[in-house]
Amino acid sequence: MISSMTGFGKSELIQDYKTITIEIRTLNSKTIDINSRLPYRYKEFDMLLRKKIADSLKRGKIDFSVIYKSNKEDSNSVVNKKIVESYISQLKDIEGFQESDLLSIAMKLPETLKTEKNEIDEEEKSSLLSLLDKTLFKVISFRDQEGETLFNDFIKRCKLLKIYLGKITNVDNNRKKKIKEKINSEIKKLKVEVDQNRLEQEMIYYIEKLDITEEKIRLKNHISYFIETLNSNTSQGKKLGFICQEMGREINTIGSKANDFEIQKNVVQMKDELEKIKEQLLNIL
Numbered sequence: 001m002i003s004s005m006t007g008f009g010k011s012e013l014i015q016d017y018k019t020i021t022i023e024i025r026t027l028n029s030k031t032i033d034i035n036s037r038l039p040y041r042y043k044e045f046d047m048l049l050r051k052k053i054a055d056s057l058k059r060g061k062i063d064f065s066v067i068y069k070s071n072k073e074d075s076n077s078v079v080n081k082k083i084v085e086s087y088i089s090q091l092k093d094i095e096g097f098q099e100s101d102l103l104s105i106a107m108k109l110p111e112t113l114k115t116e117k118n119e120i121d122e123e124e125k126s127s128l129l130s131l132l133d134k135t136l137f138k139v140i141s142f143r144d145q146e147g148e149t150l151f152n153d154f155i156k157r158c159k160l161l162k163i164y165l166g167k168i169t170n171v172d173n174n175r176k177k178k179i180k181e182k183i184n185s186e187i188k189k190l191k192v193e194v195d196q197n198r199l200e201q202e203m204i205y206y207i208e209k210l211d212i213t214e215e216k217i218r219l220k221n222h223i224s225y226f227i228e229t230l231n232s233n234t235s236q237g238k239k240l241g242f243i244c245q246e247m248g249r250e251i252n253t254i255g256s257k258a259n260d261f262e263i264q265k266n267v268v269q270m271k272d273e274l275e276k277i278k279e280q281l282l283n284i285l
Contacts, residue, residue, distance in 0.1 A: 004150060004285065007025070018068065019069040022135045024136070033062065034054065041120065052136075158227055172216070222243055244274065251267060
């Protein structure tokens with residue numbers, strides 16, 4: 001089954017002292033292009049998270065963000081008592097300051113607060129990775145749902161291609177006979193004698209140049225192979241694109257050889273359906 005490259009997933013983890021939110025958005029791209037936005041706290045895990053995303057999502061333009069919010073105020077900051085006491089002691093020696101104001105003045109001076117580095121333990125790292133897995137699962141589910149919608153659309157358009165090909169085949173069955181009749185009719189109007197053997201040879205050569213039997217067979221096979229690839233176990237967007245190119249070549253050749261209004265009309269319809277398929281294929285993984 002095919003998958004789309006358009007996806008979205010968002011997960012949130014709320015604990016006593018922190019909230020972690022992960023959001024992933026994906027669009028179509030020929031390769032994988034990851035744009036990550038991480039808080040400073042998790043910068044060291046950037047490569048690890050990128051690899052995990054790349055392994056899961058394979059291809060696409062991916063916007064990935066992590067938001068960390070601490071539920072404790074100044075949890076890592078403590079008062080540097082020795083520095084504060086030293087400041088207050090020095091301020092007392094200066095006239096003009098009221099004793100009640102000394103603490104507030106001292107706290108505004110440098111190095112009165114010291115921030116202790118909050119190490120990330122294995123439990124928090126594990127929680128972050130588990131939350132990412134949960135978000136990736138949501139993105140993949142979204143992609144699969146989009147892929148199912150596109151799958152049904154492709155099947156519908158392939159059926160239409162087969163219908164138009166069937167109409168072309170019906171017209172083509174009588175086309176050679178009509179061409180012969182038209183040539184003979186034009187020769188009779190000229191009222192000249194012709195070598196019938198030579199005429200037959202030239203007519204066979206001319207009709208062979210207009211023959212589209214091989215193109216019809218190949219196009220029918222390409223359509224069947226396209227549907228078979230759609231039903232494969234893995235999404236193969238690039239392969240489907242190559243098959244589409246071959247289908248386009250056969251349709252163009254039929255159009256150039258046709259020399260018939262009804263066939264040309266159906267060729268135009270087939271080209272229209274094929275363009276719609278190609279446009280949607282850009283979003284297939």
